[in-house]
Amino acid sequence: MTPTDFGFLPIPTRLRYDPDKPFHFGLVLNVAFGFASTFTAANLYYCQPLLIEFSKSFDVNYEQVSQIPTLVQAGYASGLVLITPLGDLVRRRPLVLLLVTLSTTFTVGLSVTKDFRLFEALCFLTGLVTVTPQVLMPLAADLATPDRRATALSVVLSGLMFGVLAARVLAGVIANFTSWRIVYYMAIGVQALVLLGAYIMLPDYPAKNIDLSYFQILGSMAKYAVTEPLVVQAALINIASSACFSAFWVTLTFLLGGPPYYYSTLVIGLFGLVGMFGVLVGPFAGRLIDKLVPWYATLIATLVLSISQAVQTAAGGINVSAVVIACFGLDAARQMQQVSLSTAVFSISATARARLNAILILSLFIGQVMGTSVGTIVFVQHGWRACALLLQAWQGFQLVILFLRGPHCPRKHWFGYAGGWAARKQVVDTENSAREKNETRSGGESEKAGNEGESEKTEDGIVRNCGPRDVGV
Numbered sequence: 001m002t003p004t005d006f007g008f009l010p011i012p013t014r015l016r017y018d019p020d021k022p023f024h025f026g027l028v029l030n031v032a033f034g035f036a037s038t039f040t041a042a043n044l045y046y047c048q049p050l051l052i053e054f055s056k057s058f059d060v061n062y063e064q065v066s067q068i069p070t071l072v073q074a075g076y077a078s079g080l081v082l083i084t085p086l087g088d089l090v091r092r093r094p095l096v097l098l099l100v101t102l103s104t105t106f107t108v109g110l111s112v113t114k115d116f117r118l119f120e121a122l123c124f125l126t127g128l129v130t131v132t133p134q135v136l137m138p139l140a141a142d143l144a145t146p147d148r149r150a151t152a153l154s155v156v157l158s159g160l161m162f163g164v165l166a167a168r169v170l171a172g173v174i175a176n177f178t179s180w181r182i183v184y185y186m187a188i189g190v191q192a193l194v195l196l197g198a199y200i201m202l203p204d205y206p207a208k209n210i211d212l213s214y215f216q217i218l219g220s221m222a223k224y225a226v227t228e229p230l231v232v233q234a235a236l237i238n239i240a241s242s243a244c245f246s247a248f249w250v251t252l253t254f255l256l257g258g259p260p261y262y263y264s265t266l267v268i269g270l271f272g273l274v275g276m277f278g279v280l281v282g283p284f285a286g287r288l289i290d291k292l293v294p295w296y297a298t299l300i301a302t303l304v305l306s307i308s309q310a311v312q313t314a315a316g317g318i319n320v321s322a323v324v325i326a327c328f329g330l331d332a333a334r335q336m337q338q339v340s341l342s343t344a345v346f347s348i349s350a351t352a353r354a355r356l357n358a359i360l361i362l363s364l365f366i367g368q369v370m371g372t373s374v375g376t377i378v379f380v381q382h383g384w385r386a387c388a389l390l391l392q393a394w395q396g397f398q399l400v401i402l403f404l405r406g407p408h409c410p411r412k413h414w415f416g417y418a419g420g421w422a423a424r425k426q427v428v429d430t431e432n433s434a435r436e437k438n439e440t441r442s443g444g445e446s447e448k449a450g451n452e453g454e455s456e457k458t459e460d461g462i463v464r465n466c467g468p469r470d471v472g473v
Contacts (some may be wrong), residue, residue, distance in 0.1 A: 003204065025140070025152065029143075032202075051066065051069075068123050079128045085221055099135065104188060139205065151289075221358060229414045237337070243371030245368075246375065255379075255384050278332035282335040282336065285339070286339055313388035342357065
């Protein structure tokens with residue numbers, strides 16, 4: 001029987017899953033994942049530079065159109081909680097195809113509707129299904145070999161962040177010379193390309209955790225969020241780091257538009273290009289992360305973030321070169337930090353990567369909201385230096401949280417530095433391999449006999465009976 005998507009759409013032969021011939025996750029497919037992330041994540045940010053145009057087109061006031069970005073982000077948050085965990089339950093190929101189809105369909109509605117209430121509803125629905133990058137990241141981790149996992153993740157994340165930055169620039173430029181609806185026509189076109197590319201390039205991969213229900217998946221995600229020390233540590237670092245990143249970029253407009261710079265909107269927008277160059281460093285940083293224990297990669301990234309923020313704190317409101325250095329450093333190091341944290345957290349369970357990724361992205365979302373609101377208030381009421389000092393404190397908080405657990409702290413330990421200080425993965429892998437050989441040699445056959453009839457408990461808390469094992473006569 002020919003494998004199909006949705007029961008009727010044939011899967012190309014070369015993309016069908018074969019356990020005897022694993023997929024080769026090469027550079028072309030990795031870049032395709034990044035491309036898909038760019039032009040789906042962009043859906044969340046096209047609206048931000050277009051609010052004034054929406055107000056004119058729909059004949060509503062600024063207060064009403066200001067709700068549009070909130071609705072998009074609310075939909076996205078809902079999708080992270082309700083849709084992203086499905087990656088641990090169903091096949092990812094049809095899930096991605098369905099999500100891109102729905103987001104393209106909703107974008108068609110956004111481009112043609114003349115009713116403001118319908119436009120708002122479609123904005124929420126578009127945000128809800130724009131979680132394709134968060135499905136692709138765990139899939140990339142599954143398909144990539146362990147020695148290239150961080151590189152694969154960094155390419156996908158680079159695509160996502162490039163989409164975040166490019167969406168605002170593209171939407172602003174296009175709307176400046178023509179109708180805002182052209183922005184959404186363009187979005188339809190690029191998403192159609194993503195859909196076609198996904199059909200002809202995305203490999204099929206079997207469903208994981210087929211013995212679990214949807215609500216068990218959600219329940220286990222909540223359990224991971226409060227019982228896994230590494231997940232909690234990564235989430236706290238993510239919240240503070242995302243808050244710094246969001247607050248910096250939101251208040252940058254106020255800083256550059258006022259004294260002593262008085263830059264125009266166009267010039268301020270060009271600073272986004274500096275951030276894009278920082279994003280392009282991501283895949284190269286991924287190669288470094290692949291060679292290091294993730295803790296050390298996170299430490300390097302967090303220190304670069306702190307130094308970049310220190311430059312901004314010292315001279316951001318005095319010399320524009322400090323702003324340029326901060327823009328580049330914060331974007332490059334933020335991406336390296338996120339990839340290293342994801343690499344570490346994904347090692348907890350190969351069957352729960354979609355849920356673990358959802359927790360990390362939700363922590364980013366919380367930080368984004370916190371940074372945008374608190375950063376703006378502090379900047380408006382106390383000035384750029386006070387805001388920069390606040391962000392510097394948040395950078396310091398990340399280092400404190402990171403140092404609570406060492407590079408080889410056991411999985412279930414909340415604090416400590418057990419396991420040594422080795423920094424290179426190759427050294428750690430060699431030591432672990434030697435240790436396993438010694439344990440196997442000393443264990444003998446008695447260990448096998450002792451395991452007869454044991455039950456096995458998965459990370460999700462589901463107990464499965466392994467049955468009696470054949471230990472000979």
